[in-house]
Structure formats: structure tokens, C-alpha cells
Amino acid sequence: MRWWVFLLLPFSLLGQETYVNCGDLTPQNYQVNFDANKVYYWDISGGTITYSNDNSITVQWPDSVGTYIISAYTTRFGCEGDTSYHEVIIEDCPYLQLFIPNSFTPNGDNYNETFYVHGADKEEIKSFVIYNRWGEIIHESNNNTPWNGKNCQIGVYSYSVRTHNQHFTGNVHLIR
16 A cells, blocks of 8 residues: 655745834735635734735734734645745834924914924933024923923024934024
């Protein structure tokens, strides 16, 4: 009696990929080899399948830090077939996401009334200082407390913004 052993080689979906959540993650496409006699099943931990067509899917991964698994398995004529796993790692953004405006207009129209730092990492600010043209401190805080420009003349002022490991300097225009 002879025995035949068949090895079912895994899909081509083996591997790992890493993304950082510095902005919107774009949907990712995944595909395994196609066989008309197979039925394809997909499973993901986290994320959303936005498109599915037998051997291919499109996934929108979350922007939260973590490790997510995508798996595909098949059946053929009612029997279990190939299985494949893929690991997706979402890492925290290594860059601070800050936007520092270059002007503001404290003129009482309720638009652009205060100067402060915008962006996803604005809570990381440890020091926020505004200087006049003679280098005198006119506003200082240990967080992102807005400067309202009260009792200050129209002109250019300097700022210093410090986070836990970075320092930003520049100018801001006070316009009325």
C-alpha cells in the first residue's frame, strides 16, 4: 500500500507590515492566489473590510496603536484547505504633530482672537512663551494657554514652544 502525502503550500499572504499613525491611514489591499474551485474566508482583528471579492479584500485599519492580524483560509469541495496569516502593526507617530500659526487678529470679531498651538500633539507642550521686540516676556505658561494679545500693539512678536524633547521658535504677527 502506498501513501501519498500532499503539502498544501500557504498563501502568499505571509508576512508583516508596519504603519505609523501620523495621519489618515489609507485603505490597504490584500490578495491571495485564486483558484476557481476554492471558497475564500477572511478574518481580521480590528479594522474594517471595505471591499471583498473572493481572493482579495481592502481593509481600512484603525489609527490606534496595536497589532492586528488578517487571516485567509479556504475550503475546496467542503474540505479545509490553505490558511494564511498576516500581521499589521500600527505604531505611534514618532513626530510631533503641531501647527503654529504665523498671525492672529484679536479685534473682537470672534475669529482668530487668540494665539496658541494647534495639532494632535498640542497637549505635549511644556513651555509656551511670547516675547516683545525688546525680548521681554509678555506671556508665559507651562501648557498651551492661549495668548490674547491684550494691551499689546500691532506688530511682530517672537514665540518659544517647548515639548518634552523639542524646541520651536518663530514669529507671530498681531494684526487688528
